[in-house]
Amino acid sequence: MTQLSSNQFIRNLTIQDIDDCIILESKGFPPEQRCSPENCRYRLSVASNICLGLFETTPLGDSKLIGHILATKIATERITEAGMGKRIQGVENSGHFENSRNIGIHSVVIDPEYRGVHLGHIFLTKYIEYIRQLKLADKILIINKESLIPFYSKVGFENLGLTDCRFAGLIDYDMVYNL
Template sequence: MTELLSNQFTRNLTIQDFDECIILESKGFPPEQRCSPENCQYRLSVASKFCLGLFETTPLGDSKLIGHILATKISTERITEAGMGKKIEGVENSGHFENSRNIGIHSVVIDPEYRGVHLGHIFLTKYIEYIRQFKLTDKILIINKESLIPFYSKVGFENLGLTDCRFAGLIDYDMVYKLSS
């Protein structure tokens, strides 16, 4: 599969998608690695245009969230714990920075029922195309575990090595997708 199915589509996420995003996070990550409800609400409120959902239309005509990418614009060249959360007075580089040229992806998840058919690769490629249209960003940054480096590399991300960010106590890797040269 190289394209979405005819009953699948993407659109930016809004605060109205909050409940579905929280459910999807719980399906995709162990508790300590999930986006907190507070951070999810923050990202959907202040950076909605950088958050994308993958939906499937059901036979009844409803839509179901089957994947999401939650992101904000960050002020640093690599993702930090402060940059993953909401803006906190007195905490340097915390929260969303609308004027930044860097996007930090904080969550990529595909519903486990839909994995194994390259949907993650297709969705991430669609996300990059979606972000590219704004022409407001130079880089998309992400941290991920070592086992996911080949997945992100196939989409075009470059491995920058071990991250200093220790979210959930994990040893992760910084990766970057350069939108401009």
Template structure:
């Protein structure tokens, strides 16, 4: 398995994985995914094996510790340093689940946080995924203000190690 930055030619495979991992209300649109590829390719990573994408992780740098719903609609290019690395999408194809792909992607994003001196990583997840993220070093900061997709989300934050 190799990790690399996203390419525009990955879009079709990414959309299949996105739709496998999220409900229609939660899933990013093709337009939103295209915008993420275009604007935040430096924090949009894919795990690939034999030219097949196994999973991906992406999100813009934000200046607040929690994700807000507007991020799912419009994003901007990342600043060089500082801020929080948000995770808007972390998904693994059905055929590659339970093989550690998500943990590898999170670890690589953590390396980018250290390298670029970000405050930490912030994401939202459903209740059933809270234990997974806690095992990966995140702290549960409670129910999020986000109502994205009509779901109850939990704020999960992992601060950068000093």
């Protein structure tokens, strides 16, 4: 599969999507790696233009969130723990920086029921196209575990090596997509 099915669509996430995003995070990540409800609310409040949801229309005509990408614009060339959270007075480079040209992706998740059909690859590729078309950034950055390096490399991300960010106590890798 190289494209979305006719009943799937992508749109910007809003604060009204928070409950569905939190549920999706709980399906996609162990507790220590999930976006907290507080950080989710923050990201959707300050950066909804770069947070996208993948939805599927149900037979009843409703839409169901089956994937999301949560991001903020970060002040640094790599993702830091401070950059992953809210803006905090006195904490350098914390939170979202609207005028930055660097996007930090903090969460990419596809509902486990929809995995195995390349939706993650399609969704991430469409995300990159969206950011490029709107000229919202020069770089897209992400940290991820070693086992996901091949997935992100196939989409075009470059591995920058081990990250200094120790989110959830994990040893992760910095990757960048230059637009």
